[in-house]
Amino acid sequence: MIGAATTIDPGWWGLAASMLLMVIVLAVALGFGINMIKEGAVAAARATVQLVAVGLLLGWIFAHNHWWAICLMLAVMTVVAGFTAGQKVNKVLKRTGPLITLILAAVTALTLVYVTQLAVGVHQMTAQYFIPIGGIILGNAMTAAVLATTRYAEDLKEQRDKVEAALALGASPAQATRELLRKAFTAAITPTISAMLIVGIVKLPGIMTGTLLGGVKPLVAARYQLVVLFMLIFGDGMTSLLVLAAVRKRVFTSAWQLRV
Amino acid sequence: MADGPAIRLSDVRVTAGGLRSLLLDPPDNGEDRVILDGVSLEVPSGGVLSVLGESGGGKTTLLRCINRLIDVESGTVQVLGRSVRDWPTRELRHTAVFVPQRSFLFGGTVREELIHSLRWNGRGAIKMPLGEVLQAVGLEVPHDKPASELSEGQRHRLCIARALLLFPKVLLLDEPTGALDVRTAREMLAALKDWTGDKGATLVCVTHRPEDLEVLGGEALILLHGKVAGRYPAADVAARKVDADTSAFLGRPSGVTT
Numbered sequence: 075m076i077g078a079a080t081t082i083d084p085g086w087w088g089l090a091a092s093m094l095l096m097v098i099v100l101a102v103a104l105g106f107g108i109n110m111i112k113e114g115a116v117a118a119a120r121a122t123v124q125l126v127a128v129g130l131l132l133g134w135i136f137a138h139n140h141w142w143a144i145c146l147m148l149a150v151m152t153v154v155a156g157f158t159a160g161q162k163v164n165k166v167l168k169r170t171g172p173l174i175t176l177i178l179a180a181v182t183a184l185t186l187v188y189v190t191q192l193a194v195g196v197h198q199m200t201a202q203y204f205i206p207i208g209g210i211i212l213g214n215a216m217t218a219a220v221l222a223t224t225r226y227a228e229d230l231k232e233q234r235d236k237v238e239a240a241l242a243l244g245a246s247p248a249q250a251t252r253e254l255l256r257k258a259f260t261a262a263i264t265p266t267i268s269a270m271l272i273v274g275i276v277k278l279p280g281i282m283t284g285t286l287l288g289g290v291k292p293l294v295a296a297r298y299q300l301v302v303l304f305m306l307i308f309g310d311g312m313t314s315l316l317v318l319a320a321v322r323k324r325v326f327t328s329a330w331q332l333r334v
Numbered sequence: 335m336a337d338g339p340a341i342r343l344s345d346v347r348v349t350a351g352g353l354r355s356l357l358l359d360p361p362d363n364g365e366d367r368v369i370l371d372g373v374s375l376e377v378p379s380g381g382v383l384s385v386l387g388e389s390g391g392g393k394t395t396l397l398r399c400i401n402r403l404i405d406v407e408s409g410t411v412q413v414l415g416r417s418v419r420d421w422p423t424r425e426l427r428h429t430a431v432f433v434p435q436r437s438f439l440f441g442g443t444v445r446e447e448l449i450h451s452l453r454w455n456g457r458g459a460i461k462m463p464l465g466e467v468l469q470a471v472g473l474e475v476p477h478d479k480p481a482s483e484l485s486e487g488q489r490h491r492l493c494i495a496r497a498l499l500l501f502p503k504v505l506l507l508d509e510p511t512g513a514l515d516v517r518t519a520r521e522m523l524a525a526l527k528d529w530t531g532d533k534g535a536t537l538v539c540v541t542h543r544p545e546d547l548e549v550l551g552g553e554a555l556i557l558l559h560g561k562v563a564g565r566y567p568a569a570d571v572a573a574r575k576v577d578a579d580t581s582a583f584l585g586r587p588s589g590v591t592t
Contacts, residue, residue, distance in 0.1 A: 167358065167359065168358065168359045169358075235434065235436060235438065236438040238403060238434070239433075239434050239436075239438040239493075240438075240440065240450075240454075241403060241427070242401060242403060242427060242431065242432040242433070242434065243427065243428075243431065243450070243451040243454065243496065243497065243500065244423075244424045244427040244428045244431075244451060244454060244455055244500065245451070245454040246424070246454070249454045324358065325358065327356070329402055329405070329419075329423050330423045330424075330427075331356065331402070331403055331404060331405070332403075333356055333357055333358045334357060334358060334359070
């Protein structure tokens with residue numbers, strides 16, 4: 075555990091009590107003539123089943139701490155993230171899933187090793203650190219990859235003729251789309267940068283809230299949150315740049331012709 | 335090389351389906367329209383060729399395959415005696431420069447706009463006769479004026495001047511007079527022709543205005559349905575001394591062909 079562990083377990087009754095909150099708000103909404111009971115029930119059921127399942131699975135992995143189980147878990151998460159990203163990008167550019175998955179795997183592995191070894195100081199492969207940290211890197215990098223790719227491909231299609239006018243003057247694909255690349259990277263990285271600007275002022279970020287609830291001293295929790303933010307900037311930024319470079323390579327032929 | 339043609343197309347074929355096959359996400363429509371159908375032509379070094387034809391008749395495609403913005407499906411395209419597939423891309427694009435019909439600015443003042451293409455090439459302030467290339471398109475504007483403040487016609491001439499700064503051996507212009515009034519068009523074409531004549535550059539110019547031919551001189555190629563329908567001295571086309579089909583085409587109001 076991080077720092078002194080004094081975690082209080084809500085228990086099943088506690089969970090039931092919290093669920094009652096949802097029932098109350100749905101009942102009040104019904105009083106206003108808004109029937110959200112079905113949606114609420116489905117969401118509550120799915121969240122419960124998914125999280126309890128993950129809790130049980132992680133419980134087993136944490137208890138046994140097999141290196142292969144940790145790797146397998148991270149691999150499955152990466153593939154799901156890559157697939158999800160591919161699905162989202164599909165509307166503007168097809169078949170990017172495998173590409174994004176590959177880059178997510180490389181960036182996540184690199185970031186994870188760096189952060190655990192140099193920042194957190196966990197020198198063995200410990201499920202308790204590797205899986206949550208890997209998960210947060212992946213989740214954010216996936217969003218960044220989707221934002222960057224979508225923006226780049228959309229802008230490229232919209233400004234196709236202008237890009238081709240630059241190619242016609244001898245610009246390389248990189249030169250012809252420099253501005254598009256800058257905009258795509260900015261779009262991908264801005265959410266995290268914006269979050270850093272207001273962090274701690276408007277609300278306590280997720281990791282800090284989580285570690286505080288886990289019984290960690292506030293200053294330690296703050297340091298953890300900062301480590302996570304810097305780590306996310308790296309993961310998001312690196313993923314975006316690599317994905318953009320790969321996409322740029324795909325949307326032009328070797329003879330500098332546009333393929334979209 | 336000085337003796338051979340600047341441009342040679344042999345039996346060039348381009349279809350909509352062929353262009354689509356290059357795309358990453360080709361649309362599903364199965365239509366496979368022929369855009370260029372067995373086009374063969376030669377333009378002598380230093381010559382002037384105007385290309386006339388219906389809208390969608392393959393005029394722009396013809397220009398785009400000369401500097402290899404697209405690849406042809408069959409046949410060969412040669413620039414200065416060398417197949418476009420054997421040219422290093424940047425060298426080809428600087429030797430045969432294509433200026434699209436719409437004008438695109440990349441940002442900055444008139445001066446900055448002009449030197450974009452040089453910067454892309456890593457060429458600095460070595461050879462920048464800005465006044466000369468602006469004069470060659472009949473444009474008199476302060477070099478430090480933001481290019482975005484120019485009128486549409488001025489912008490278009492600026493785009494042509496930007497291409498001239500690369501000192502191309504072959505200049506491929508797509509409807510350069512489209513955004514200009516008749517008098518300005520005439521002045522610009524005359525200045526442009528002087529410039530290319532002076533540099534020994536070859537000029538290929540797509541146009542829908544027969545009156546442009548009077549100024550450009552040289553030869554005129556009529557492209558109908560992707561095929562070469564005829565090739566005449568420009569003066570004859572301007573004077574309508576051509577066969578019935580071509581005459582019928584030229585006889586239409588020019589507005590229809592844009």
